[in-house]
Amino acid sequence: MTLLQARGLVKRFGTFVALDGVDLDLQRGERLVICGPSGSGKSTLIRCINRLEQPDSGAITIEGLPSTNLQALRRRVGMVFQQFNLFPNLTARENVAVAPRKLLGLSRTEADARAETLLERVQLAGHADKLPSGLSGGQQQRVAIARALAMEPVLMLFDEPTSALDPEMIREVLDVMVELGQGGMSMIVVTHEMGFARRAADRIGFMDQGRIVAMAPPQEFFDAPPHPRLVRFLDNILGH
Amino acid sequence: MSFDWAAFFEYLPRLIKAAGVTLQVSLLSLGLTCLLAPLLAMGRLLGPPPLRATVQAFIEVIRGLPPLVVIAFCYFALPKIGVVLSGFWCGVLALGVVGAVYAAEIIRSAIESLGKGQLEAALALGFARWRAVLDILLPQALRRILPPLTNEFANLIKASSLLSVISVHEISQVGQSLIFETFVVIEILVQMAVLYLIIIGGVSFLSRRLEKGLAE
Numbered sequence: 356m357t358l359l360q361a362r363g364l365v366k367r368f369g370t371f372v373a374l375d376g377v378d379l380d381l382q383r384g385e386r387l388v389i390c391g392p393s394g395s396g397k398s399t400l401i402r403c404i405n406r407l408e409q410p411d412s413g414a415i416t417i418e419g420l421p422s423t424n425l426q427a428l429r430r431r432v433g434m435v436f437q438q439f440n441l442f443p444n445l446t447a448r449e450n451v452a453v454a455p456r457k458l459l460g461l462s463r464t465e466a467d468a469r470a471e472t473l474l475e476r477v478q479l480a481g482h483a484d485k486l487p488s489g490l491s492g493g494q495q496q497r498v499a500i501a502r503a504l505a506m507e508p509v510l511m512l513f514d515e516p517t518s519a520l521d522p523e524m525i526r527e528v529l530d531v532m533v534e535l536g537q538g539g540m541s542m543i544v545v546t547h548e549m550g551f552a553r554r555a556a557d558r559i560g561f562m563d564q565g566r567i568v569a570m571a572p573p574q575e576f577f578d579a580p581p582h583p584r585l586v587r588f589l590d591n592i593l594g595h
Numbered sequence: 596m597s598f599d600w601a602a603f604f605e606y607l608p609r610l611i612k613a614a615g616v617t618l619q620v621s622l623l624s625l626g627l628t629c630l631l632a633p634l635l636a637m638g639r640l641l642g643p644p645p646l647r648a649t650v651q652a653f654i655e656v657i658r659g660l661p662p663l664v665v666i667a668f669c670y671f672a673l674p675k676i677g678v679v680l681s682g683f684w685c686g687v688l689a690l691g692v693v694g695a696v697y698a699a700e701i702i703r704s705a706i707e708s709l710g711k712g713q714l715e716a717a718l719a720l721g722f723a724r725w726r727a728v729l730d731i732l733l734p735q736a737l738r739r740i741l742p743p744l745t746n747e748f749a750n751l752i753k754a755s756s757l758l759s760v761i762s763v764h765e766i767s768q769v770g771q772s773l774i775f776e777t778f779v780v781i782e783i784l785v786q787m788a789v790l791y792l793i794i795i796g797g798v799s800f801l802s803r804r805l806e807k808g809l810a811e
C-alpha cells in the first residue's frame with residue numbers, strides 16, 4: 356500500500372532550481388535510501404515532504420490524504436537532522452517527552468514512561484537524566500531518533516544522520532536505524548553510508564541536479580548502476 | 596571646602612520623599628515594560644506580516660528617539676488627541692514604552708540567536724510556530740534575556756531623572772530646585788547619588804536573584 360506519493364515537486368531558491376519535478380512513491384514499511392552529490396537537492400526533497408520547505412508546485416499525499424494541516428502532517432512524519440538539534444536545556448528524557456506532553460496531552464508520568472521505553476529502544480536506558488551536553492554525538496543522535504519516534508510517526512525522515520559524527524559513533528546510530536527498519540518503520544534516509552544502504556534499504560535513489568535520475572534495489576544499484584553519472588558517483592564514494 | 600552635615604540632614608527628608616516618587620515611577624514603568632515587551636516581541640516574531648511590520652516600525656521609531664523626546668511627546672502631544680495624563684502617569688507611560696521596545700529587542704534577538712535548528716526541530720515534531728517559540732525557544736532564551744534586561748531596568752531608572760522636565764517631583768527635579776534655592780550643592784548631589792545607587796542597586800539585586808532562581 357502506498358504511504359507517500361509525491362508528484363512533480365518543484366522547489367526554487369530565487370532562480371536556482373533545487374528540485375526539478377520529482378516524483379516519488381513509498382510503500383508502507385519501505386526503506387528508501389537517497390544519495391547524490393552535494394547540492395543535488397536531497398535535503399530539499401525530504402524537507403519538502405514535512406514542509407519545512409514549501410514546494411513551489413507539485414503535490415504530496417501521505418496515506419492518500421493531501422496535507423492541509425501542517426501540524427497534523429508533521430506529527431505523522433518524524434525527522435532526524437544532521438546536527439541532532441536536541442533542546443540543550445532539557446534532559447534526554449525531557450527531549451523525548453516534551454512533544455507528547457505538550458502536543459498529545461499526555462501527563463508527565465505517561466510521557467516520561469514513553470520516553471524511557473524509547474530511550475531503552477535506542478540503547479540509552481541509563482542516560483535519561485543527562486543533558487545533551489553530557490552525551491556523545493552518537494548518543495545525542497540516538498536521543499534525537501527517540502524524540503522523533505515519540506510522536507508515533509508513520510514515516511521517518513533522516514537527513515545525513517551520521518555525517519556530523521566521529522567514525523566510531525556512526526555504527527551505533529546506523530544499528531538503531533537498521534533495527535527500526537526491521538521493525539517495519541517506513542523510512543527515507545539521505546546518507547552516503549553505502550554499507551547501510553546495502554544492508555537496510557529496499558530501494559536506493561540517486562539524485563542529481565534536482566532530479567531522481569536512478570532508483571533501484573541495492574543489488575542492481577551497486578552491481579549494474581542504471582545511470583552513467585551514478586557510476587562516477589559510486590566510483591568516487593566507494594574509492595575505486 | 597567642608598562637608599556641611601547640618602545642611603545634609605536638613606534637606607534629606609525632602610529628597611527621601613522624592614526618592615519615593617522615583618521608586619514609584621520606576622516600578623510602575625518596569626511593570627508596564629514587563630507587560631508590553633513580550634507582546635511586542637511576539638508580535639514581531641509571530642504576527643501576520645502586516646502586524647510584524649507595524650510592530651517593527653514602532654520599535655524602530657521609539658528606539659530612534661531620545662527618551663526625552665518621547666516623554667515630551669506624551670506630555671504635550673497626547674492631550675491634543677484627548678489623552679490628558681498627569682506628569683506622573685505620563686512619565687510612567689513614556690518610560691514604560693521606551694523600556695518595552697528595548698526589552699522586546701532583547702527578547703527577539705535572544706530567541707533568534709538560538710539558531711534555525713532549534714525552531715525546525717520543534718516544527719518537525721508538530722509544534723505550531725507560536726507554540727515552538729513559547730514552549731521550546733523562550734525557556735532556552737531566558738538565560739540570555741535576563742542579564743541584558745537587568746541592565747535595561749537600570750537604564751530605565753536613570754531615565755526617570757528626565758521626568759524633571761515635566762515637573763514630576765522625583766529625585767533630580769527636587770534636587771535641582773533645592774540646589775537653586777539654597778546653593779547647597781555638594782551635599783545635595785551626594786544625597787541624590789546615594790539615593791539613585793540604592794534604588795538601582797536594589798532593583799539589580801532583585802533581578803539577579805530572579806536570574807539565579809531561574810537558572811536552577
Ligand SMILES: Nc1ncnc2c1ncn2[C@@H]1O[C@H](COP(=O)(O)OP(=O)(O)OP(=O)(O)O)[C@@H](O)[C@H]1O
Nearest residue numbers: 368369371373391392393394395396397398399400
Ligand atoms: N534556503 C536556501 N536558500 C538558497 N538556496 C538554497 C537553500 N537551501 C538549499 N539551497 C540550494 O539548493 C541546492 C540544493 O540544496 P540541498 O541542501 O537540497 O542539497 P543536498 O543534496 O542536501 O546537498 P548536501 O549533500 O550538501 O547536503 C543547493 O545548491 C543549495 O545551495
Ligand SMILES: [Mg+2]
Nearest residue numbers: 397398399515
Ligand atoms: Mg543536505
